Structures are given as C-alpha cells and as structure tokens.
Amino acid sequence: MHVVATAGHVDCGKSTLVRALTGMEPDRWEEERRRGLTIDLGYAWTTLPSGQDVAFVDVPGHERFLGNMLAGIGPAPVVCFVVAADEGWQAQSSDHRDAVAALGIEYGVVVLSRTDRAPGRRIENVLARTRSELAGTGLRNAPAVAVSATEGTGLAELRAVLDGVLAGVPSPDTTGRLRLWVDRSFTITGSGTVVTGTLAAGTLAQGDRLQLLGHEGSRPVVVRGLQSRDTSYSSLGPVNRVALNLRNVSAAEVRRGDALLTPDAWPITGVLGIQRTTGVAYTDVPEQLMVHAGTAAVPARLRPFGADHARLVLDRQLPLVLGDRLVLRDPGSRSVLGGALILDADPPALRRRGDGVHWAQRLAGMDSAGDMLGEVASRGAVQEQHLRRLGLLSAHKAEAPSGIRVLGDWWVHAPLFEAWQHRLRAALQALQERDPLAPGLSKGAARDLLKLPDERLLGPVVREAGLEEEAGHVRLPGSGGNLGAAGSAVAQLERRLTAGAFHAPEADELAALGLGPRELAAAERAGRLMLLRDGVVLLPTAPALAMRELARLEQPFTTSQARQALDTTRRVAVPLLEHLDFRGWTRRLDAGHRSVVR
Numbered sequence: 001m002h003v004v005a006t007a008g009h010v011d012c013g014k015s016t017l018v019r020a021l022t023g024m025e026p027d028r029w030e031e032e033r034r035r036g037l038t039i040d041l042g043y044a045w046t047t048l049p050s051g052q053d054v055a056f057v058d059v060p061g062h063e064r065f066l067g068n069m070l071a072g073i074g075p076a077p078v079v080c081f082v083v084a085a086d087e088g089w090q091a092q093s094s095d096h097r098d099a100v101a102a103l104g105i106e107y108g109v110v111v112l113s114r115t116d117r118a119p120g121r122r123i124e125n126v127l128a129r130t131r132s133e134l135a136g137t138g139l140r141n142a143p144a145v146a147v148s149a150t151e152g153t154g155l156a157e158l159r160a161v162l163d164g165v166l167a168g169v170p171s172p173d174t175t176g177r178l179r180l181w182v183d184r185s186f187t188i189t190g191s192g193t194v195v196t197g198t199l200a201a202g203t204l205a206q207g208d209r210l211q212l213l214g215h216e217g218s219r220p221v222v223v224r225g226l227q228s229r230d231t232s233y234s235s236l237g238p239v240n241r242v243a244l245n246l247r248n249v250s251a252a253e254v255r256r257g258d259a260l261l262t263p264d265a266w267p268i269t270g271v272l273g274i275q276r277t278t279g280v281a282y283t284d285v286p287e288q289l290m291v292h293a294g295t296a297a298v299p300a301r302l303r304p305f306g307a308d309h310a311r312l313v314l315d316r317q318l319p320l321v322l323g324d325r326l327v328l329r330d331p332g333s334r335s336v337l338g339g340a341l342i343l344d345a346d347p348p349a350l351r352r353r354g355d356g357v358h359w360a361q362r363l364a365g366m367d368s369a370g371d372m373l374g375e376v377a378s379r380g381a382v383q384e385q386h387l388r389r390l391g392l393l394s395a396h397k398a399e400a401p402s403g404i405r406v407l408g409d410w411w412v413h414a415p416l417f418e419a420w421q422h423r424l425r426a427a428l429q430a431l432q433e434r435d436p437l438a439p440g441l442s443k444g445a446a447r448d449l450l451k452l453p454d455e456r457l458l459g460p461v462v463r464e465a466g467l468e469e470e471a472g473h474v475r476l477p478g479s480g481g482n483l484g485a486a487g488s489a490v491a492q493l494e495r496r497l498t499a500g501a502f503h504a505p506e507a508d509e510l511a512a513l514g515l516g517p518r519e520l521a522a523a524e525r526a527g528r529l530m531l532l533r534d535g536v537v538l539l540p541t542a543p544a545l546a547m548r549e550l551a552r553l554e555q556p557f558t559t560s561q562a563r564q565a566l567d568t569t570r571r572v573a574v575p576l577l578e579h580l581d582f583r584g585w586t587r588r589l590d591a592g593h594r595s596v597v598r
C-alpha cells in the first residue's frame with residue numbers, strides 16, 4: 001500500500017477529488033460537510049488499475065488549519081498537490097509548497113482541478129505558474145494531470161499517472177525500528193482505545209509491546225489488535241494506514257502528536273542541532289516558533305548560529321533522530337518559515353563560555369550522515385546502542401571510522417583509549433617506585449583511576465598497554481619478580497630450601513631475614529615461594545618433590561610415615577599434606593591415613 005497526502009489551497013477541490021477517486025467521504029465531521037470546508041484530516045482509500053492499494057490523507061486548505069495540514073503531510077511520503085484551474089495559484093498554495101519543500105517530499109503528482117470552469121488557455125497558464133512555483137521543491141519533475149472531479153474528466157489518467165509515480169517510490173524498510181506518529185485517537189465500544197497513523201517503516205504485529213511517548217511522558221502499551229482499511233490483520237508492514245487497538249491506555253491519554261515507538265530504540269530529545277534546508281535565514285526568524293515533526297506541533301525556542309544552523313529547544317521531548325525533517329512555523333503569522341534537517345539529536349549541554357561556538361563549528365561541519373567521530377570524541381566512549389539510537393549507526397553502515405576503537409559494544413575515541421593506557425602505566429610505575437612489594441593496583445582501583453564507564457573496558461586497556469593482570473590486580477610486566485630490598489633475603493631462603501626442601505624456616509629465622517607477611521606475599525606472587533597455613537614457607541616445587549617420596553610408601557600411609565619420608569617435622573608435614581589433599585594429589589581416608597591418588 002501507499003499513502004498519499006493531498007495539498008493545495010482552500011476550496012481547490014482536494015476533498016471532491018478524493019471522493020471521486022475512492023468513492024469514500026473524506027470529510028468526517030458533520031460541520032465540515034455543512035460548511036463545505038475541511039477542518040481536520042480525512043481518510044479514504046482505493047485500488048489503482050495496477051492493483052496497487054493507495055490510501056489518501058486529505059488535508060484542509062484553510063490557513064487556520066495549517067497545523068492539521070502539517071500533521072497530515074508530515075508522515076506521508078507522497079503528495080497530491082492540487083491547484084484549482086479556475087482560481088489559480090493562491091497564497092495558501094505557497095504555504096503548502098513551502099511545507100512540501102521543508103519536509104523534503106520528493107514524490108507526487110500535480111493536479112489542476114475544476115478544469116470544467118476554466119478555458120484551455122487558462123489551464124495552461126495556471127500549469128506554467130504552478131511549475132515555476134514548485135521548481136525549488138522535490139515536486140519539480142512531478143507529472144501533472146488536468147481533471148474535473150465533478151465531470152469525471154481526467155480521473156482515469158490521474159489514476160494511471162499516480163500508479164506510475166507510486167511504482168517509483170523506494171520500498172520502505174520493513175524491519176527497522178518503529179515510530180508511528182499518532183494522528184487520531186478514539187474509543188470503540190467493546191474494543192477500547194484505537195489510534196491511527198501512517199506506518200512509514202517497520203512492522204507491527206498483534207501483541208507488540210510499544211512505548212507510547214505522549215504529551216505527559218512515556219508509558220508501555222500493548223497492541224491488542226490492528227486494522228488497515230477496516231480489515232483486521234495479525235501484522236502489518238509499511239507503508240500503510242493503520243488503526244491500533246491499544247491495551248493499558250484510555251483514548252483521552254493519547255493525542256495527535258504522540259508517537260508509538262519500538263521501546264528504547266529512539267533518542268527522546270528536547271534539544272536539537274539543525275541545518276536550514278529551505279526558507280528564511282535563521283538569523284531572521286523569531287526566537288519563539290512552532291516546530292512540526294511527524295504529526296506533532298511543539299512550541300520551541302531557536303538560537304541561531306549563523307544563517308544556516310541553529311539550536312532548537314523544544315517545549316516537549318520528541319522521538320527525533322539524525323536526518324529527520326522539521327517544518328518551522330511562525331505562530332504569529334501562521335505561515336511556514338522554512339524547513340530544517342536534524343544534524344544532532346543529542347547535542348551537548350553548553351555550560352561554559354565558548355561551548356556554543358565550539359559546538360556550532362562542529363554542527364557546521366556535519367551533514368545528513370551525522371558526525372560519528374564528533375559524537376564519540378565529545379563523549380569519549382559510547383555504546384553501540386547509543387549510536388544506533390541516534391541514527392549514526394545502522395545495519396548498512398556499521399564500520400568504525402579511523403580514530404575510533406571498537407571494544408566489545410563500546411566505541412571509544414582513540415586518543416582517550418591511549419590516554420587510559422598511559423595513565424595506568426604511569427600510575428603503576430609510580431606505585432612500584434613507592435612500594436616495590438605492592439601487588440599492583442586492584443582492578444577496581446584501576447577502573448576508578450581511569451573513570452572507565454564499564455569494567456569490561458579494563459581488559460583491553462591492560463592488554464594494549466602491555467600490562468599484566470593477575471588475581472584481581474593489574475601490574476607492570478615482570479614486576480612480580482622485583483622484590484626490592486627483600487630480594488636478597490628471599491634468595492638466601494631459596495638457597496636454603498633447595499638444600500632441604502622440607503626444612504621450612506621458623507618464625508624467628510624469617511624475622512631475622514627481614515621477611516614479614518608483605519615480603520612473603522610478594523615473593524609468593526612472584527612465584528618464588530609458597531606459603532602454607534601456620535606460617536610454613538616452602539619452595540613452589542615442594543609439593544611435586546613430596547609426591548615423589550610419598551608415592552614410594554606403602555599405601556595407605558600415616559602422617560607419621562609421611563613426616564619421616566620427607567625428613568621433616570609435624571609442623572610442616574600436616575599443612576603440606578592438607579595442601580596435597582586440596583590439589584587432589586593425595587586423598588585422606590580417615591583421621592590417621594592417606595593414600596596417593598593415581
């Protein structure tokens with residue numbers, strides 16, 4: 001299906017045309033029919049000669065209802081731009097042209113209506129004027145058809161031309177994140193709350209859990225049922241007019257301008273960096289204006305950075321993303337001031353003097369592809385999900401530009417990543433000079449030192465800085481072997497234990513060597529000594545040597561037999577045997593007996 005919005009000045013015949021094409025009444029309100037004037041959006045649909053389904057969103061032409069008109073064409077990808085041949089181009093035609101230009105709409109047909117009331121020459125002149133007025137918009141090459149809806153002339157040609165135009169519209173993304181701008185909400189007895197909108201991308205299914213971003217904030221909702229053209233479906237893809245029956249919300253709690261979203265997939269933002277696409281220079285627009293996006297209309301404050309860039313502060317947060325188009329309107333004169341392209345949906349706060357200038361320079365350098373490097377650089381480290389939400393990263397462009405290091409799901413600015421490495425190295429060097437026996441920095445302390453946003457980033461920093469990680473500590477490579485002043489005492493002890501492997505030193509001997517708990521722990525970390533319980537110190541080779549002796553004994557053996565075989569004391573034998581049990585090399589059978597595990 002395709003969705004086409006009408007556009008054109010008041011009374012040019014938009015609703016009459018939609019009625020003639022679809023056989024449906026777009027003016028839903030009794031007041032509209034009585035006054036012969038469209039006030040709010042109307043909906044109708046038909047099937048074209050090719051079999052293609054098309055739905056129309058019929059908009060009002062009267063300038064008082066320009067807000068409704070913008071909500072109608074905001075989410076629509078195609079426009080049917082109508083000019084009455086008898087009346088010719090009008091001031092509101094210019095407003096609608098400006099809206100089409102601002103939204104960047106590129107597909108559509110031009111219809112010269114009410115041709116039964118205009119002679120041929122007049123039709124030609126109006127067409128020529130219309131062409132020149134639309135020259136600066138995406139409709140510059142749109143086909144034009146002359147019709148009289150009341151007499152039925154030109155309607156068959158219009159259907160065929162519309163078919164051709166729609167065939168050229170690129171296919172929408174069926175799998176992407178969903179953002180449905182609500183244009184209507186009402187209650188159906190027995191079903192409850194129903195909201196409608198134009199589904200431009202993504203797929204909707206019964207049972208979907210969505211995020212409703214309303215005027216009052218965000219809440220979860222569930223899709224109970226969905227319809228298109230008065231028919232129920234279990235799922236619907238884009239482009240489509242859809243009506244959703246929602247659970248968990250009353251009709252009064254949903255309004256035009258709200259949006260139904262894939263949860264957590266969109267930036268919800270009240271501040272934007274924008275670029276002028278059409279209309280008045282930003283230096284010449286009022287500070288207070290109306291911003292139209294999708295079906296939403298929100299008062300906003302504009303701070304210009306030159307003629308073409310600005311910062312917009314919205315009165316209400318909206319789900320907006322890089323590349324979205326906005327229409328800016330002057331609330332006083334009601335006219336369209338121009339269009340804007342969102343370049344930054346998540347701009348940094350401007351706190352210090354000079355921040356604004358700096359940010360404006362960045363903004364001026366951005367294009368619709370956004371500024372991935374700038375975004376990562378300004379934050380240092382961001383998660384992939386954040387970049388996806390901002391539209392800086394999609395399935396089609398998942399490559400990191402140079403200058404960014406991808407570490408798991410973190411995207412880190414390369415200079416920051418290097419700074420982390422330097423900082424950690426320097427801290428460890430300082431620590432080693434200060435205290436050679438220190439086990440290094442605990443991982444928690446290292447993370448705090450670098451202010452890492454995620455502990456998983458420490459591993460890559462340690463690796464690339466050429467550091468070591470052991471037992472929850474980060475240290476300089478090889479620093480475990482550097483025992484400073486205790487080195488020679490340990491060496492002396494090693495010599496002694498090499499001569500008698502199980503002659504562990506007594507406490508007073510260790511004290512005489514100057515080996516306290518810190519020195520012994522450092523020597524153990526360095527792999528030079530092994531500490532057993534009750535202050536028993538041996539070489540790391542002691543367990544293997546012990547096993548050689550114990551394996552020669554008759555099995556099972558007693559503690560006393562083991563002590564004799566190892567030529568040692570009970571003080572050493574008991575902790576050593578327990579250590580061997582713990583390793584699974586020996587097994588304790590009962591209070592008095594063990595055997596070697598083979």
Ligand SMILES: Nc1nc2c(ncn2[C@@H]2O[C@H](COP(=O)(O)OP(=O)(O)OP(=O)(O)O)[C@@H](O)[C@H]2O)c(=O)[nH]1
Pocket residue numbers: 008009010011012013014015016017036037038039059060061062113114115116117147148149150151
């Ligand atoms: N003679 C003639 N009159 C037409 C034709 N199309 C529309 N009209 C008349 O023009 C008037 C306005 O038509 P609408 O279809 O309501 O115009 P509209 O563009 O929908 O107007 P708004 O929605 O208020 O902007 C009505 O009186 C129609 O009968 C046509 O092809 N020929």
Ligand SMILES: [Mg+2]
Pocket residue numbers: 014015016037038058059060061
């Ligand atoms: Mg109308």
